[in-house]
Amino acid sequence: MVDEIYVRLETIFRDVFDDDDLIVTPQLTARDVDGWDSMMNVQLMLSVERAFKVHFSASQIASLGNVGELAALIQRMT
Amino acid sequence: MSCDLFLDLAWLPRPPADFKDMCRRVAGDTSGAEIQHLASFALDANQSTRVARVIRALQEQDRLLPPLTPMKLGVLANGTIDLVINALAAAAARHGILLECVTADYGLFAQEALDPGSRINAARCDAVLLALDYRAFPFVPSPGNATAAAANIEEAIVFLNRIREGITASGAVCILQTLAPPAEVLFGSMDRFLPGTPRHLIDGFNRRLAAEREGTADVLLDVTAIAETVGLAHWHSPSQWNLAKLSFADSCVPLYADHVGRLLGAMRGKARRCLVLDLDNTLWGGVIGDDGLHGIMLAEGDAVGEAYRSVQCLALALRERGIVLAVSSKNTDEVARRVFREHPEMLIREEQITVFQANWDDKATNIKAIADALSLGLDSLVLLDDNPVERGLVRQILPQVAVPELPHDPALYARTLAAAGYFEATTFSDEDRRRAAYYEGNAQRVVLQERAGDVDSYLASLEMEITFRPFDRTGRSRIAQLINKSNQFNLTTRRYTEAEVAAVESDPTCTTLQVRLADRFGDNGMISVIICQTLPESTWEIDTWLMSCRVLGRRVEQMVLREILRQAREAGIRKLVGIYRPTDRNAMVRDHYAKLGFTQIANEDGGPSRWMLDAATEIEPASMRVRRESPTDLHA
Numbered sequence: 001m002v003d004e005i006y007v008r009l010e011t012i013f014r015d016v017f018d019d020d021d022l023i024v025t026p027q028l029t030a031r032d033v034d035g036w037d038s039m040m041n042v043q044l045m046l047s048v049e050r051a052f053k054v055h056f057s058a059s060q061i062a063s064l065g066n067v068g069e070l071a072a073l074i075q076r077m078t
Numbered sequence: 079m080s081c082d083l084f085l086d087l088a089w090l091p092r093p094p095a096d097f098k099d100m101c102r103r104v105a106g107d108t109s110g111a112e113i114q115h116l117a118s119f120a121l122d123a124n125q126s127t128r129v130a131r132v133i134r135a136l137q138e139q140d141r142l143l144p145p146l147t148p149m150k151l152g153v154l155a156n157g158t159i160d161l162v163i164n165a166l167a168a169a170a171a172r173h174g175i176l177l178e179c180v181t182a183d184y185g186l187f188a189q190e191a192l193d194p195g196s197r198i199n200a201a202r203c204d205a206v207l208l209a210l211d212y213r214a215f216p217f218v219p220s221p222g223n224a225t226a227a228a229a230n231i232e233e234a235i236v237f238l239n240r241i242r243e244g245i246t247a248s249g250a251v252c253i254l255q256t257l258a259p260p261a262e263v264l265f266g267s268m269d270r271f272l273p274g275t276p277r278h279l280i281d282g283f284n285r286r287l288a289a290e291r292e293g294t295a296d297v298l299l300d301v302t303a304i305a306e307t308v309g310l311a312h313w314h315s316p317s318q319w320n321l322a323k324l325s326f327a328d329s330c331v332p333l334y335a336d337h338v339g340r341l342l343g344a345m346r347g348k349a350r351r352c353l354v355l356d357l358d359n360t361l362w363g364g365v366i367g368d369d370g371l372h373g374i375m376l377a378e379g380d381a382v383g384e385a386y387r388s389v390q391c392l393a394l395a396l397r398e399r400g401i402v403l404a405v406s407s408k409n410t411d412e413v414a415r416r417v418f419r420e421h422p423e424m425l426i427r428e429e430q431i432t433v434f435q436a437n438w439d440d441k442a443t444n445i446k447a448i449a450d451a452l453s454l455g456l457d458s459l460v461l462l463d464d465n466p467v468e469r470g471l472v473r474q475i476l477p478q479v480a481v482p483e484l485p486h487d488p489a490l491y492a493r494t495l496a497a498a499g500y501f502e503a504t505t506f507s508d509e510d511r512r513r514a515a516y517y518e519g520n521a522q523r524v525v526l527q528e529r530a531g532d533v534d535s536y537l538a539s540l541e542m543e544i545t546f547r548p549f550d551r552t553g554r555s556r557i558a559q560l561i562n563k564s565n566q567f568n569l570t571t572r573r574y575t576e577a578e579v580a581a582v583e584s585d586p587t588c589t590t591l592q593v594r595l596a597d598r599f600g601d602n603g604m605i606s607v608i609i610c611q612t613l614p615e616s617t618w619e620i621d622t623w624l625m626s627c628r629v630l631g632r633r634v635e636q637m638v639l640r641e642i643l644r645q646a647r648e649a650g651i652r653k654l655v656g657i658y659r660p661t662d663r664n665a666m667v668r669d670h671y672a673k674l675g676f677t678q679i680a681n682e683d684g685g686p687s688r689w690m691l692d693a694a695t696e697i698e699p700a701s702m703r704v705r706r707e708s709p710t711d712l713h714a
Binding site: 015016018039042043045046047050055057058061 | 123124127128131158160161317318320321322324328329
């Protein structure tokens with residue numbers, strides 16, 4: 001289940017950041033990815049919401065520290 | 079959800095699986111037409127961004143990219159516009175515009191508009207899009223206070239007009255947006271009429287806006303209508319406003335951008351001018367050549383018929399506003415015209431069609447002929463056709479022609495065509511009104527010149543698979559149905575009951591084929607039926623050869639003959655005899671045997687003709703895979 005979330009997240013990340021070599025790990029944060037600024041973060045969150053058919057509140061988004069926490073949040077909500 | 083038709087831009091083909099690679103292949107020598115092709119798919123946010131990046135790279139090399147027309151658009155917004163900007167470049171290219179966007183810093187729209195030296199005003203834009211929502215205006219609800227409400231609307235209009243004046247002074251045209259009211263109500267239904275409620279203020283503002291535009295060069299983008307079409311609850315996302323100041327939901331960005339693209343295209347004369355209509359299963363239900371005048375469906379009061387009537391109604395309404403109508407149909411000319419002349423429920427009359435092409439040639443060649451006859455560019459044409467294979471052919475050979483995808487349900491054909499916005503306009507003149515009359519009265523038939531393109535390579539791309547199987551229990555009822563229903567592509571029009579078909583299955587003097595065809599659009603089902611009868615002197619006579627007109631022009635006949643010859647030789651047959659029995663419906667196959675290389679051996683005047691072919695003849699294979707299957711439940 002979590003593995004599948006990571007596979008799908010990797011596709012989304014590669015699409016949003018236009019980088020086919022991007023590897024998604026639980027420890028990954030905005031500091032590790034070129035161009036991951038606040039606007040890209042919005043695009044990323046919207047793409048994730050659409051792909052997993054979930055809706056995040058602003059406080060949920062603000063609380064995320066890395067991709068691991070994002071995957072855990074998706075798992076809780078789906 | 080039915081709003082998905084709009085949000086997904088359902089009239090545009092889905093991007094192919096290798097879309098990313100297509101974008102990466104764009105190089106210095108890429109043409110404007112190729113860029114337009116990339117933009118012609120239903121793109122999501124990330125795909126639009128990719129196309130925008132490609133366009134930007136070419137613009138940085140100062141490339142001119144005809145047929146795209148360059149346009150510089152300033153965008154002033156009170157929300158975050160980043161998501162929209164990328165989508166705009168792709169949507170504009172879709173509508174023939176090579177867009178360069180100039181944006182202002184977040185929150186500075188008024189300053190940018192009013193300062194003659196601002197980035198937007200100094201850029202000498204062709205047009206400036208005022209992408210403002212209701213939050214940009216000083217609305218103060220005053221329920222029940224008509225005087226305050228009127229003053230408040232006036233205040234908002236004065237504010238807007240100051241912005242317009244600033245932009246106009248720079249020489250740019252303003253694109254003004256109507257305001258989508260918020261989904262939240264104050265009282266309820268009363269909000270519509272009680273002065274001073276948010277909805278009442280915004281309604282009043284929108285009415286004033288339309289009036290203020292009169293007599294100026296400014297153009298209106300009716301955002302209210304877009305938002306109402308998909309639903310206000312869908313349009314406004316409180317979460318996304320709070321999160322990133324998106325003045326409408328990200329899911330609406332492709333639709334909004336396409337609307338801006340249409341408008342820009344219309345401003346530069348890129349809107350379409352001619353609607354080319356297919357007939358069978360597009361303008362009426364059924365196939366006129368097979369179902370006959372009383373078998374096709376277009377009656378008022380019948381759910382199926384009304385779906386097609388709504389297509390006719392829309393076509394007529396478009397014609398009234400100056401869009402030229404043409405017909406391109408695989409049909410016998412006389413048979414197709416009879417529906418227009420004689421069917422009591424038919425809404426469109428023959429003289430309302432300016433060019434009428436009903437023949438058995440490929441549609442690309444016919445559509446090219448229509449454009450030539452009307453002296454219009456191919457980029458002025460739209461083709462409405464229910465058949466995905468025809469749509470694919472025209473898109474491949476004549477990519478300039480707009481060909482909407484159509485949903486499964488014909489009730490949605492008219493809505494889909496209208497939603498695509500091919501005929502966007504910014505003005506409507508007396509001349510437009512008169513154009514319909516100007517084109518009236520000829521329903522002319524144009525003689526075809528040379529072929530429009532390489533049909534063979536398109537056929538190869540269809541990945542066709544043809545399946546041959548002798549008659550069997552499983553196929554029996556469909557075989558009997560085809561034998562009794564097929565009129566046009568039917569060499570002998572011999573009708574057999576299901577019991578007679580069953581008898582043929584086990585008749586040792588008969589060799590039979592049921593033929594199926596699949597392609598990358600799906601399975602066409604059983605499309606051809608053959609019965610050969612063994613005669614003395616090692617001869618087979620082709621008692622029955624029929625085919626569905628839906629697969630005409632795909633070299634199925636050639637492959638069927640190849641299979642008959644193969645089986646004939648296996649059975650020790652030396653001669654194949656074909657018969658053509660003319661009826662009032664099957665003129666299209668008069669030369670069937672001649673085209674396949676048979677020699678005529680007998681002909682009664684106006685009656686049947688007999689044709690002969692040596693069984694040793696080799697027929698070129700067509701580009702399709704062949705499968706041979708054994709009959710199922712042979713002795714059931």
